[in-house]
Amino acid sequence: MPYTLDETVDGAFDDVVARTEAALADEEFGVLCDIDIQAAFAEKLDVEFRQYRILGACNPAFAKQALEEELRLGALLPCNVIVYETDGGNVGVSAVDPGKLLSVVDNPELDAVADDVRERFERVLDELAA
Template identity: 40%
Template sequence: MKYYFNTTLNENFDEVIDKVTEKLKKEGFGILTEINVNETLKKKLDVDFKRYQILGACNPPFAHQALEAEDKIGAMLPCNVIVQQKNENTVEIAAVNPLASMQAVKNEKLTEIANEISEKLKRVINQLN
């Protein structure tokens, strides 16, 4: 099982960020955190890196259910979605596969929740094309 779902688009990086955010919103996710990796690496290490952004997506009802089912699961939240510039014309979007990351946790209730979240994130990725 792959630990992510992904797709590539031939679009502008900033427009892709907006598009991903919109698709996540339609599936009930909000963005809790945004990490601009290339800016951070430049500031901290003086390294040039491709455009790479991590969006920390959260679906509050499912997050609540997951926390009720497994109180330490917060260590694996939120669901990260990355947007990275692959080349001048290509942007890749990848979302974590919650089913893959939850395999280590032996909790049937959590597996059911992870399955539903996986389906939502798959839809986001598939709707980007």
């Protein structure tokens, strides 16, 4: 069962990261954290790994609405968007599927938030694919 929304994107890796951040900003998401997995593995494990970044994306209005419904939901936030080198040498961008993520909470009051966030993530991926 897929748990991400995915797109393969043309361009240099760092350019795709910048375009992803810009597309997220257009949909009112800020990037709260940017984890460079390749650098972390090199530093902490002394191993090589493909280029792989985890962007912790947050739309404050949606986060507030969701936390008012489900206080412990913060354990699942922010929503992660990843940019990574694929096995074929392309650049992939994947966003967590908010519906799948919030299904573990079992609170129907969050369905509208999940739908809105999913629509915005789909527009981000569409923008990157264009």
